[in-house]
Amino acid sequence: MGEQLLTTVDWARAQFALTAMYHWIFVPLTLGLSFLLAFFETIYVKTGNEEWKKITKFWMTLFAINFAIGVATGIIMEFEFGTNWSNYSWMVGDIFGAPLAIEGIFAFFLEATFFAVMFFGWNRVSKGFHLFSTWMVAVGSNLSAVWILVANGWMQYPVGMAFNPDTARFEMENIAEVIFSPVAISKFTHTSSSGFLLASLFVVGISALFLLQGRHQKMAKQSMVVAAVFGLLSSTFVGLTGDEAAYAVAQKQPMKLAAMEGLYDGEKSAPVVAFGIINSAKQPGDDQPVFLQAVKVPGLLSLLANRDFTSYVPGINDLVFGNSEHNIIGAEQRIANGKIALTELARYKTAKNHGNLVEADAALAIFNQYKDDLGYGHLQKPADAAPPVATTFYSFHIMVILGTMFPLIFLLVLFFAFKGTLEYQRWLNYLCFFSIFLGYLAQEAGWVVAEVGRQPWAIQGLLPVGVANTNLAAANVQTTFFIFLTLFTVLLIAELKIMIKQIQIGPEA
Amino acid sequence: MIGNLDYSTLQQLWWLIASLVGSIFIALTFVQGGQTLIFTATTNEDEKSLIINSMGRKWELTFTTLVLFGGALFAAFPLFYATSFGGAYWVWMLILFTFILQAVSYEYRKKPDNLLGARTYEIFMFINGSVGLLLIGAAVGTFFTGSQFSLNMYNHVSWETPYRGLEAALNPFNLGLGLFLVFLARSLGAMYLVNNIDHEPLTNHCRKAAWINFLWALPFLLVILGGFITMEGFAVDPENGRVFMEKGKYLHNLLAMPAVLVLLLAGLGSVIYGVAATRFLGKDSGIWFGGIGTALVGLAIFSLAGYNHTAFYPSVADLQSSLTIYNASSSKYTLTAMSYVALAVPFVMAYIAYVWKQMDAKKLTLAELTGEEAKEMY
Incomplete structure (x- = not known):
């Protein structure tokens, strides 16, 4: 029954989404907390004040608990490309494998080697070398993010390659x-930078909890100030880079941008939807309204997409069905081109296998005319070229709204910290604690925008997910999906219980 | 200079690099072996903790080397990555599950409120060190015994059995290789502990364990060596790339590549000396001989599989779908670019060696586990 409802590619996608979303619970904290540890320890080494060593070690304990499960979920991601997406691994491995190998050479060893020094080296290496090691863990973690995001960036915007x-x-x-x-x-x-932001929220939020409980107040306030400064700087950077990321999406993945804003019909001075409820029955090409309710800010999407208030932003319908007025070739035409490319590729390969070079050359000439639309040839109908709009839209808006709120929290923390009344602002401390969860929500929403918005493509415009997956009975992937789900959930519960216990114990144990 | 290398030289170079990483990984499985000793080589909780804390400082190095092995194969031989991982689905998935279990076990075992209890995390470690290694050995065994797959015109894989690779574990040669790895890793783990821990009752047990586990490994080593000498192999005709069965192929490879024969014999000799020196000469340095010897044996095994016109990932279901280092590799451009990247590897190895020289200058003692830094300990 399950096999009839959901195909292998659905299960493979579900499994990858599950793994990625679990992995992404742990990674952003590692990215940012590693730097915060380096800041704390630097203050310790500079001042010689043992309080800061205690602070460093407390946050380091939480870092290690989080790091372990991050590693566990991470190894799966690399190998899942092979197990569940074997056609993908072959068809783009020539490009995609390189950043993964480079990540291993340059980042993972740095992280793994200095992690051991950071934890077990307090009495085995000099103070200076220990501090250096803590910085190296931060550098290694973030270098790892560089390479995996180079790989992910290439999936969103494939460059520097050709089809052979x-x-x-x-x-x-x-x-x-x-x-x-x-x-x-x-x-x-x-x-x-969003990882730095989340880690800052985490440190601020847990410290706020200590203030609410009246425990470890000095340590909590010291941690909060450092984390709030880091958080404020990071959230500013998140905003700037978010704008840059949206601009890149507009230029390179216009369909994703249209889905992010629920824009079906392209327009000049296109609006940003500040708030909206999507009409779930809406399909590309029909006359139904897109939103049941919406508050729009005119021109802002044009500004975001093209740095020009009056510019034209294409909508889903333009990209699906084409728009001659704006020189947009729609998915409809590209699917037709792609099918020719696929037919000629098959003819070329068969002719070549039979040694018929004349026919092979003829097929190749036609293939070359249409090869840019090769990936579209695998799609069944034009509307398949559009991603799930509601999921992309809501995720994007949740991320942006929360991302706008976080810097205000850091500002408030710093304001009351400098007034010396932080521990009396119970409402703010509750807000800080609750914001940890909002931070995680924003993180996950960000991934959903990036990856659901990329659908139906594994590699944007070149390779749809339905071709990229392994030729495998759905029951196999279904089974491993539930094994992963159970295993990761159990491990997550264990991680949370251990972490809560360590927070209860606090830094003075 | 790298830019001037021709395509086939690059392919051979990358098989060597991938083999080297794989061989180092096998040597570093002393961590997995050590994990399985916690139930047999210890007499009390303190000794168990000593083993886990000793291994706990190195497990990530082994884990990272495995990840790099995967990354190097993906970058250099993507058709192998696609065919083997996608095809032998269940073997690789089960291996991965055991490594997930390992990754959390060190950190969570002794922490209060850890949901599953210390014993469960110890069992996780044991599973990783036994089942995980057995399956890795069986997967490597298929380099010589072949797998049940075929590739279509676009190099997309189809697997011919519903067991998706698990059938490999039933082949005596593959099983022999898997069990050899399990016992060898236990022997290496014991030698490592002798070198890393200052606690005589435990190290005395480990000296014995190094020897006994090596003896256990011997019959399986004979299965492997016997297999190499007698089995039919998957040869490639250099003229047209066609794959055919050749009697005594791996014996022919050994004779055609004397360097590989020297690697194999030197590696085995080194392991034997390491074990004997640990057990009978009271030396603590046996792990160096054992580890380096294991890496040399690994290098010899991978060389036998990939060089001298041999299909390294053969198909018994469709001989012509078999993978060679020439038809499974990345493009010349990618191999060249990655070769420049690989120049960094010696520097990486150098800082790892420097750091561990600092960290292991003092042996691990029971006092360290209960002293001021006890909270950081596993």
Whole structure:
């Protein structure tokens, strides 16, 4: 029954989404908390004040608990490309494998080696070398994010490669283009700074809990100030890089942008929807309204997308069905082109296998005319080119609204900290504690925007998910999905229980 | 210089690099072996904690090397990555599950309120060290015994059995290789503990365990060596790339590549010396001989599988779908670019060695586990 309802690719997607979302509970905290540990320990080494060593060690304990499960969920991601997405691994492995290998060489060893020094080296290495190691863990964690986001950026905006009809795969032609792609850069800067933000929320929130409980007040306030400064700087950077990321999406993935804003019909001076309830029955090409309720700010989407209030932003309908007035070739036409490309590719390969070089050359010539739309040839109908709009829209708006709120919290914390009345602002301390969960919500929402908004593509415009997956009976992936679900949930509960206990014990134990 | 290398040289170079990483991983499985000793080589909780804390400082190094092995294969031989991982689905998934269990176990075992209790995390470690290694060995065994897959015109894999690779564990050669790895890792783990821990009752047990587990590994080593000498292998015709069965192929490979034969014999000799020196000469340095010897043996095994016109990931279901280092590799551009990246590897190895020289200058003692820093201990 399950097999009839959901196909292998659905289960493979569900499994990857599950793994990625679990993994993403732990990674952003690692990215930011590693730097906060380095800040705390630097203050300790500079001042020689043992209080700061205690602070460093307390947050380090929480870091390790989080780090372990981050590693556990991370290894799955790398190998899942092979197990569940084997066609993908073959068709783009020539490009995609490189950043993963580079990540291993440059980042993972740095992280793993200095992690051990950071935890077990207090009495085994000098103070200076220990501090250096803590910084190296932070650098290593974030270098790892660079490479995985180069890989992810390439999935969103494939550059620096060409399709080789002889091997029937995409092959790298320029590694610098892959590494320095504008999408990869904006992905890394936005994602890593959002990790700094989350870790700041975490430290501020747990410290606020101590203030509410009247425990460890001095340590809590010291931690809060450092984290709030880091958080404020990070959230400013998150805003700037978020704008840059949205601009990159507008330029390179216009369909995703249209889904993020629920824009079906392109327009000049396109609005941003400040608040909206999507009409779930709406389909591309029909006359139904997009929103049941909406509050719009005119021109803002045009500004965001093209740096110009009056510019034209294409909508889902334009990208699905085409718009000759604005020179947009729609998915409808591209699917037709793609089907020709696929037919000619098959003819080319068969002719070549039979040694019929004349026919092979003829097929290749036609293939080359249409090869840019090769990936579209796998889609069944034009509307398949659009991602799930409601999920993308709501995730994007949740992320942006929360992202706007966080810097205000950090500002308030700093304001009352400098007034010396932080411990008396119970409402603010409750808000800080609750914001930890909002921070995680914003993180997950960000991933949903990036990855659901990319659908139906595994590689934007080149390879749909339905072709990228492994040829495997759905029951296999279904089984591993539930094994992962159970295992990760049990481990998450264990992680939370251990972490809560350590917070209860506090730094003085 | 790298830019001038021709395609086939790059492919051979990358098989060497991937083999080297894989071989180092096998040597570093002393961590997995050590994990399985917690139930047999200890007489009390303190000794168990000593083993776990000793291994707990190195487990990430092994784990990271495994991840790099995967990354190197993905980058350099993507068709292998796609065919083996996607095809032998269940073998790789089960291996991964055991590594998930390992990754949390060190950190969570002794923490209060850890949901599952210390014993469960210890069992997780044991599963990783036994089942995980057995399956890795069986998967490597298929480099010689073949797998049940075929590739279509676009190199997309189809697996011919519903067991998706688990059938490999039933083949005596594959099973032999898996069990050899399990016992060898236990022997290496014991030698490592002798070197890393200052606690005589435990190290005395470990000296014995290094020897006994090596003896247990011997029959399985004979299965492997016997297999290499007698089995049919998957040869490639260099003229047209066609794969065919050749009697005594791996013996021919050994004779055609004397360097590989030297690697194999030197590696085995080194392991034997390491174990004997640990058990009978009272030396603490046996792990260096054992570890380096294991890496040399690993390198020899991977070389036998990939070089001298041999299909390294053969298919018994469709011989012509078999993978060679030439038809499974990345493009020349990618291999060249990655070769430049690989130049960084010696520097990475150098800082790892420097850091661990500092960290392991003092042996681990029971006092350290109960002293001022006890809270950080596993």
